[in-house]
Amino acid sequence: MNYIKILDDILKESNETYDVLTIINKDGIAEYTKRINNTFETEEYDKERMGKNILDTFEGLNQENSSVMKAIKTGQVSKVENQILIVGNTRILVEGHSYPIFNEQGQIQGAVDALKYLKYLTQKSDEKKAEKGILDHIVTENNEMKNIKESLKFIAMNDSNVFLHGETGTGKGVVAKTIHQLSGRWNSPFISQNCAAIPPNLMESTFFGTEKGGFTGAESKKGLFELANHGTLFLDEINSMDLYLQSKLLNVLEEKTIRRVGGEKDIPLDVRIISAANENLKELVRDGRMRSDFYYRISPVKIKLPPLRERKEDIVPLTEFFIDFFNKKIGRNIKGVTDMSLAAFQEWHWPGNVRELRNTIESAFNAEKSDMITLNSIQGLFEDMDHPGIWKNDNKNRSADLPEQKYSYNGPSPINGYCDLDKIKKELECGNASIDDIMQSMEKAIIEEIMRENRKLKVVAEKLGISPQKLNYKINRLQIEK
Numbered sequence: 001m002n003y004i005k006i007l008d009d010i011l012k013e014s015n016e017t018y019d020v021l022t023i024i025n026k027d028g029i030a031e032y033t034k035r036i037n038n039t040f041e042t043e044e045y046d047k048e049r050m051g052k053n054i055l056d057t058f059e060g061l062n063q064e065n066s067s068v069m070k071a072i073k074t075g076q077v078s079k080v081e082n083q084i085l086i087v088g089n090t091r092i093l094v095e096g097h098s099y100p101i102f103n104e105q106g107q108i109q110g111a112v113d114a115l116k117y118l119k120y121l122t123q124k125s126d127e128k129k130a131e132k133g134i135l136d137h138i139v140t141e142n143n144e145m146k147n148i149k150e151s152l153k154f155i156a157m158n159d160s161n162v163f164l165h166g167e168t169g170t171g172k173g174v175v176a177k178t179i180h181q182l183s184g185r186w187n188s189p190f191i192s193q194n195c196a197a198i199p200p201n202l203m204e205s206t207f208f209g210t211e212k213g214g215f216t217g218a219e220s221k222k223g224l225f226e227l228a229n230h231g232t233l234f235l236d237e238i239n240s241m242d243l244y245l246q247s248k249l250l251n252v253l254e255e256k257t258i259r260r261v262g263g264e265k266d267i268p269l270d271v272r273i274i275s276a277a278n279e280n281l282k283e284l285v286r287d288g289r290m291r292s293d294f295y296y297r298i299s300p301v302k303i304k305l306p307p308l309r310e311r312k313e314d315i316v317p318l319t320e321f322f323i324d325f326f327n328k329k330i331g332r333n334i335k336g337v338t339d340m341s342l343a344a345f346q347e348w349h350w351p352g353n354v355r356e357l358r359n360t361i362e363s364a365f366n367a368e369k370s371d372m373i374t375l376n377s378i379q380g381l382f383e384d385m386d387h388p389g390i391w392k393n394d395n396k397n398r399s400a401d402l403p404e405q406k407y408s409y410n411g412p413s414p415i416n417g418y419c420d421l422d423k424i425k426k427e428l429e430c431g432n433a434s435i436d437d438i439m440q441s442m443e444k445a446i447i448e449e450i451m452r453e454n455r456k457l458k459v460v461a462e463k464l465g466i467s468p469q470k471l472n473y474k475i476n477r478l479q480i481e482k
Contacts, residue, residue, distance in 0.1 A: 018114045028069060030054060054113075067080035067096075076100065080096055082095055092119070137174060139318050140314050142306070148305070152178055156182035157184070162275070167307045170307055180272075185272060188230040207248075209260040210223075220260075232271070238298070239284055247291065326362055363377070
């Protein structure tokens with residue numbers, strides 16, 4: 001077979017303008033490259049691929065997201081849009097087609113990968129640091145959240161639409177922005193819109209914009225799609241969108257054009273959609289509140305964010321993160337939370353999730369007069385204490401989905417072993433110490449004694465009846481040497 005002629009035929013028959021065409025055999029190995037344009041001076045990049053399997057060459061590329069492997073598997077032309085190909089420190093944003101190659105007997109021999117280079121980036125070490133900094137905003141010790149966090153780097157580079165499912169306050173907006181910042185669209189707009197906040201009669205003009213003279217009083221104005229062009233549009237509470245607008249948006253996603261309200265011309269678009277809801281999309285489709293074709297278009301990638309009550313190990317690191325954040329923002333020097341406050345945090349059901357924890361700490365910063373967050377400054381949590389399922393240890397009203405206490409105290413009695421009640425009473429009467437001072441001193445003594453017996457934090461935590469994360473928090477707060 002004359003494979004070079006196949007390349008020339010593709011160039012002649014296709015209406016597209018490509019930068020490079022690569023012949024890849026049926027095993028996925030690149031055998032030949034023909035450069036058409038030299039827009040980004042990628043000769044070395046193209047040579048690096050030769051003789052190698054494309055799935056091994058490009059970071060994050062696999063059987064599912066590779067247009068070449070799809071063409072070889074299905075025997076049909078496969079299209080790729082706004083995909084980031086990564087080799088070493090080089091990232092290139094591409095689009096194009098993969099054309100299957102058949103022999104005279106109709107058997108697949110490989111594919112021609114025909115690409116346009118849209119954007120060329122060299123990822124330096126400071127960009128790697130920036131990537132870490134972006135992910136650092138997702139604070140977690142929870143295994144499920146760690147897996148989600150790790151997957152965001154690969155989800156970001158593939159440019160597929162993403163749907164985020166989770167309760168209110170679980171961090172859907174933070175995850176959406178993280179995907180944008182890690183993607184090839186990072187230097188283009190990130191536009192966020194809560195769909196529930198748009199009046200029904202303004203939905204269409206808000207999304208598509210208006211054209212002057214199109215109707216009485218109309219002015220030329222860009223809609224959300226135009227504002228987000230070449231970037232990311234985050235649509236929160238997409239479950240509040242009516243079926244008519246869903247059909248309009250479906251057409252935009254398929255045609256990649258919009259027409260302003262009152263306008264006469266189509267405007268081309270390049271926008272990635274990230275949507276979110278606190279309801280399950282499949283249930284919305286089943287109930288007739290969402291079009292099935294719209295559902296499939298907005299959710300090729302789905303991420304479910306767990307509620308805070310299912311990731312209790314994150315309460316301590318999140319608390320520390322927010323305290324550090326508000327110390328810098330407000331100019332305070334809050335050192336931490338008291339043990340009683342931390343215990344309240346651990347027992348609380350957090351119906352508002354991470355957002356509720358953040359707001360609780362911000363409120364405490366404005367109410368707390370000491371350098372520790374006390375029960376007095378988080379008393380807002382107690383206003384709903386009689387509501388069913390809110391407090392974890394409220395056995396009468398306890399929510400069935402909450403985990404049982406994992407740890408039980410089996411260490412020495414602090415009253416018998418570490419307290420001289422008469423001495424404590426005199427100290428309090430003389431004003432030489434507060435009850436908080438005495439309690440912290442006792443706590444420090446207990447932890448230090450158990451740590452002298454065993455330096456493994458997991459063992460010490462089990463003896464104290466607390467989690468290792470909480471023990472580490474106490475060690476840092478009480479300035480105990482590890």
